[in-house]
Amino acid sequence: MRKFYTLLSREVRGYFYSPIAYIVLIFFLIISGIDFYFQVSFMNQRQVQYTVQEAFFNSVFFWFAFVLIFPLITMRLFAEEFKLGTIEPLTTAPVRDWQVVLSKFFGALIFYIVLWIPTIVYFWIFFRITNQPAAHSGGAYWGSYLLLLLLGMFYLSIGCLTSVLTKNQIIAAVVSFCAITLLFFLGLVQFILLDVSSTTRDLLGYFSAIEHMGTFSRGVIDTRPIVLYVSMTVVMLTLTYQAFQSRKWRL
């Protein structure tokens, strides 16, 4: 277990040693800040049926920034080690392959969580200034952040898989960006293909991150997406582990 923590702390620190971490943090803060500002000023001008918190988590701005951060977080994970050759001292030390894979995944997840912490401040500021809560209930915050965590786990595990397959960070980033975007828009197809049967549309709806966010940000915790994202994360990490082991045979 100590070896896992050692690897994990190296991964997390690795983020903050590189400029990419700060660029992603700043980029993300700017976009989410603008998003929040726009939502609030929009509501100031007209009557709406939803809360600030719901609006913030369901806007186009938000989703745009959202799908873009995953390739940036995960592209370096394995690809950089392959490129620099540091995979050799790493895997010839007495550590197990799953420790390496999981430490990289959880390192990315920790950075992802750090990314979200400042957004909590937005709601707090909103409350201080307007003296009104940004959501109907506390459950709405929990729901939103829980879904962000679940989606984050799934998309980060896709990023892990694409990074382990190549030693070129750009390729890893492009492939994971395409995969994540396609998955994300799969849920939108139900709004485009109006002539397909309702069963097909319902089926696609189960995969729709936007729909899930709609539910969770109202504070409704639906267990189906939880099962979906957790199990898909496990599948992706298993594939990553297998691909990581297969490097031995590809050399």
Place this chain on the structure above:
Amino acid sequence: MIKVERLTKRYAGQTAIRDLSFEVNQGEIMGFLGPNGAGKSTTMRILAGFMPPTSGRATIAGFDVFAQSLQARMHLGYMPENVPLYGDMRVTEYLNYRAALKGVHHRRVAERVGDVKELCGLKDVEKKLIGTLSKGYRQRVGLADALLSEPDLLILDEPTIGLDPNQIRQVRELIKNLGKQHTILLSTHILPEVEMTCSRVVIIHKGQIEACDTPDNLLGKIRQAGGVVLEAKVGSDNGAEELKKIPGVREVVTESENAWKRFSLRVESGVDVREEVFRLATDRRWAVRELSQRRATLEDVFVELTHPDLV
């Protein structure tokens, strides 16, 4: 300590090593020689558990390097070729990290890291980023890393490549001292180094073992077991003709420089012809300004085994 049996590694379309078998005993310093691309690094990578062999097996301290990789790796300090390191970490930080990874007890980490820094001369650069270090210092960080867990076995892939002559000397001394407590397998191109440090040598060529013996035995075995050089003014004599008649002399090569002639004599192994040459020179009243024996070096062995055309 190391036992390699019929180890074979095939890459797509080419065989890197073929049927390699050798053993390294406890406490030995084994030199691993061969031209570029002979399969040295491949063998070392297999031993270090970085990749599996295509067939055959290898054990370290009794543990199979593939099936019981983790236990085998616990006994091992490995320094890869070119020493890949995290450029964004500082020297002490990196060594602390590696010590924890290698399972050094947390109370002993500071002590061990201090020791290896001292041993490898890293005290001056301990706070520097590894990315800013020169090649020589990077090599030393790699060596320090290999020593951290006080492993029974050290596998060093070209530990002195890219070092200046002073550093090479330091590293050679270090390896010699380490040999007192550790078993070492090291690969290198620098042959005098092997003669000075190694108790046994394996020479591989095109993925196969050409020789495996002590340096002295290897020197005794080769065809061109050294020779004698004579530089003399021979007057009207031919010189070479007379020298060839001495028993044991196989061949004489003559170079002329004004009145002086330089004869390089190839002799049969184990024969010292210097006395005969001296007698001949005094009989013929040649003026001699040099008479010396050239000892065969490991370089001769190496060239003879791996590139016979050059001999």
